[in-house]
Amino acid sequence: MLSLQRILTAALTFTVWAGQAHALEVKTAVLRVDYPKVLPISRLDHPVDDLGFAGAVLANEDNRTTGSFLGMEFSAEFVAAPAGEASDAMAKLLADGYDQVIVMANAEDTLSLADQAGDGVLVVNALARETALRDDQCRANLLHVVPSNAMLADTVTQFAMWKKWDRWFLIYGSNPEDTALAEDYRRSAKKFGAKLVEEREFEDTGGSRRTDTGHVLVQRQIPVFTQDARAHDVVIAADASEVFANYLPFHTWEPRPVMGSGGLRPVTIHPAHEAWGATQFHTRFEKLTKRFVREQDYQAWLALRVIGEAVIRTSSNDVAVLRNYILGDAFELAAFKGQKVTFRDWNGQLRQPVLLSDGRITISVSPQEGYLHQRSLLDSLGLDKPESRCTAFN
Amino acid sequence: MKTIVTALGLSCLMAPAAMANKVYVSNEKGNTISVIDSETWDVVDTFHGGNRPRGITISPDGKHLYVCASDDDTVRVFDAVTYEELWTLPSGPDPELFVLHPSGNPLYIANEDDNLVTVVDTASHTVVAEIPVGVEPEGMAISPDTKYVVNTSETTNMAHFIDTSDYKIKHNVLVDQRPRYALYTDDGSKLFISSEIGGTISVIDPNAEGGPKTTTKITFEVPGVQPEWLQPVGMKVTSDNKWLFVALGPANRIAVIDVDQNEVVDYILVGQRVWQLAFTPDQKFLITTNGNSNDITIIDVDAKKAIKSVQVGEQPWGVVVAPD
Incomplete structure (x- = not known):
C-alpha cells in the first residue's frame, strides 16, 4: 500500500514537471566581440577560442540541472562577432527573439549594443570594467556582473x-x-x-x-x-x-x-582560489574545458547564473519580472566568494568581494577587515550610491 | 573569569554522573583525528586520518569510524578503539559529508564534484547506487523512519528527497543559497536545512500533504556582527525535539533555537569559524569544532553555556561521539 502511494506520488510529481516543462523555456544569448590584439606578455595568458563561452556553458549546465527538477528548460546561444560586426550579430539575436543577452565587449561596444537592444531586453555586461558605465554612462537595461575599475x-x-x-x-x-x-x-x-x-x-x-x-x-x-x-x-x-x-x-x-x-x-577568480567551495567550481570547469578558468569565464558563468537564479525564484522568463527581482532585496546568489552577491539598485552593478592574486594563489580578499559600511560591507568597493551619477535606475 | 568559575563548578557537578565516551574530531588541515575523553575533556590520542579529513561518523555499535578523506577521494574506515585503518570505501571523488543508515548499513555519501549521491554497502564495500542530484551535493540526512535520504545541493539550492527503496528523487524543495546541512528532528516531524550564504534555516514539514513544504525560515541577528558573517552550517537537535543548535561559521557563535517557536533564544560565543556539532549520547554536552582557532568548545546543553575549550589539531572540521 505504502509503495503504491509512493509510486503514485512519483507519477504525480513527474506529471507536474512535464507540465511545467512546456510552460517555461529560458533562452539566453552570449555575444562576444573579438578585437584584433597583439599577443600578451605572458604565454600563460594566450587567447583561447572558448574564452568566456566556456563559463557560460558551465552556468547553463548548472541552470539546466536545477531546471530539470523544476520543469524549466534552459538553453544558451553563443555568438562570437569580429569587431565591427557586433551590431549585426545583436540585430540577428533580437530578430531571433532573444531578450536576455550577455555581452562580452569593450565599453564602447557594450553601450551601443545595450542601446541597440532597447528597453525590452536585459543586457548583462560580463567584460567591460570602465567605471563610467556604472556612472554617468549607465543604462537602465544594462546590468554589470564584472566589477568596475x-x-x-x-x-x-x-x-x-x-x-x-x-x-x-x-x-x-x-x-x-x-x-x-x-x-x-x-x-x-x-x-x-x-x-x-x-x-x-x-x-x-x-x-x-x-x-x-x-x-x-x-x-x-x-x-x-x-x-x-x-x-x-x-x-x-x-x-x-x-x-x-x-x-x-x-x-x-x-x-x-x-x-x-x-x-x-x-581578480574575479583565479584557478588556485579554493575557498568557499571554489574548488568544486574549478573541478566542474576543468572537466568541461580541459583548461584552467579565466576571469572572463567566471564572469560569464556569473551572468548566466544571475539570470538562472532569477528565473528559478520567480518561475518567470519575463524580462521585466527578472530585472525587478534581480535589483530587489530578495535576490541573492552564492558565487564562491564567502558571502552572497547582490545588485546595487542605483546602477545595476553586482556587489562582490574581489580576490587579490599574485598569479599563484589567493593572497587576500577585499573588502578588508575594518572597512565598514551602513548598507553592505561590499559597498566600500566602488561607486557608492551618493557617488554614482547614474540616474537611469531612479 | 566568570566562565572559568562556572566551568569548574559544572565539571565538578557533572564529573561523577557523566560516562566517558570518546569524541573523535577530524582536523582538515592537520590530516589527523583527535580523540578526546568526554569526562576529562583531555585529548587522549591523535592519529592520521588520511588527506583532508572532513565528514566523520561512527557505526551504531561504536566499532567503526568513517572518515571522508576528501583529498584521497575515498572514505577511510578506522577501528574506533585501536585507530587502525581497516579498509576504504569507494566514495566517488571529494567526499565531504555522509549519513549512515541507523542500522549501520548503507552509507549515503554526497559527492560534490560529480553531482551524485553514492550509496555504499558498508559490509561488502561496494557501491549500491549512484543517484544524480543537483549541482554540488553537500548536506545529507536520513528520515527517522529511514524512508527518505535528504541531500542538499549547494549551487542548485535544493533539498532532494531520495526514496531509500528505489533511490529515486521523489521531491525537491528550493531553499536559500548554499544549503550546507540537513537534519530531521528525532520524531521526523520537521526537517531543517541550513543555508550558509542565504543566512537562513528552512524549516520543512516533510510530511505535508502533496509533498514536503517549507513552513518557515529562521534568520539570525547578533548586535555588532555583520549580517554577512551569520552563516549557518552544522546543526543538532535535542531528542526531545525542543532545542536546535546551529553553528554560525565565521560569526563564531552557536544559535540556540526554540523548535516550537522557530525562534532564536540565545547565541553562545565559541571558537572561530564554528563548523560542525555533536552531542554526547546523554545529550548533556554539545561539542563544536572551531576551524580557525584549532579548538573545540564544550557546551552544557541544559545551561546553554560554553564551559570549556580544548585545543585539537589544525583546522578541526567534523566531530562524532562514540555511542554508549
Missing part, C-alpha cells in the same frame, strides 16, 4: 592601507583606458587616504609584447624608468592595455611591491 582599485587600496603602504608611486599607460584606470586609482587613493607621491606615464610605443630574450632589455629599462622616484611604499600600475605592468615586479629601482595591473592583481 573603481571596485578593483578600491580592492587594491584597502589592502595597501591595511598593510600601511600609503605612499604610492603610480605608473600608468598612455592609452585612454590606462589614463581612465589611473583616475580610478587616484579617486581610490583619495577615498582611503593614500598619497600619490610620484606619477609617471609609460608610453605605449606599439610593437609586440615579447621578443626572444626580451627580459635582458626589460631588466635594464625598468630600473631606469623607475629611478629617482620620491620615497614610496608601493608601486601601483594602471595598465589596462597590458603593455608594461607585468614587467614591473622585481625590476623597479627601489625594492617595492607592485600592485594593480601587475604584481598583486585584483
